[in-house]
Amino acid sequence: MQIAADVRALRDAAPRPPTEVRVIVRAILAAMRVTLRNLFRTPVTVHYPDKERAYPSRYRGLLALAYDKETGEEACIGCRLCEYVCPPAVIKVEMLKSEKRNYAKTFTLELYACEFCELCVQVCPTDAIVMTKSFDLSTTDRRELLLDKDKLHAIGRQFEQSWATGSKLRDMQGPPKLARAVEHAVEGPPGV
Incomplete structure (x- = not known):
């Protein structure tokens, strides 16, 4: 014991x-x-820029200025709606009045402060400001992210536009067109 x-x-x-x-x-x-x-699992990352992933068809990236496809003129009429609606106030536009139509004399976008909220695209009456399918924003100099009118037009020519133009987005947010047509058939056209 x-x-x-x-x-x-x-x-x-x-x-x-x-x-x-x-x-x-x-x-x-x-x-x-x-x-x-x-x-021992297969990797889920890719080595960018050597390999790129396929992005969704509705991907929206860099902002750009577009040209009118019918006339070849710049689409921006300098109405400044994009400037007014921008939450961080990164868009500055000066209007140039002309006999035929108005143009944007200057168009400046401070991309380093942009929220990519897409409100400027939605409000544009001429679909002049669009989002492209590019996302490559890396730079070592912040001044390169201050885009003027010429740089924005160059981006618009260089990259494929996203599916989302202002007119398409506005149509999506409104009631379906078929429902509107049925309402008009039952009630009659508006204002009658």
Whole structure:
């Protein structure tokens, strides 16, 4: 009996690692288990710019200025609606009045502060400001993100436009055209 009590006393007297050490060792082992499990999975990342992923058809990226496809003239009429609706106030437009129509004398976009909220695209009556399918904005100089009218036109010519023009977006937000046609057939045209 005495021997068993001595063995128990020695076992209980043996130094045990502190609780903190045991917790740390368990955490390290759990992390290593996750690492080993993921080591043999196929990677989910790509090495940009060597490889690029396919982007969704509705992807919207950089802003650009478009030209009128029928006349070849710039589409912006300098109405300044985009400037008024911009939440961070990063768009500045000066109007140039002409005999035929108005133009934007200057159009400046501070892309480094843009929220890409798309309100300027939605409000544009001539679909002059569009979003492209490009997203590559990286630069080492902040001044390169201050885009003037010429740079915005160059972006519009260089990259494919997104599906979302202002007129398409406004049509999507209104009631469906079929429902409007049925309303007019039942009630008659508006104002009658």
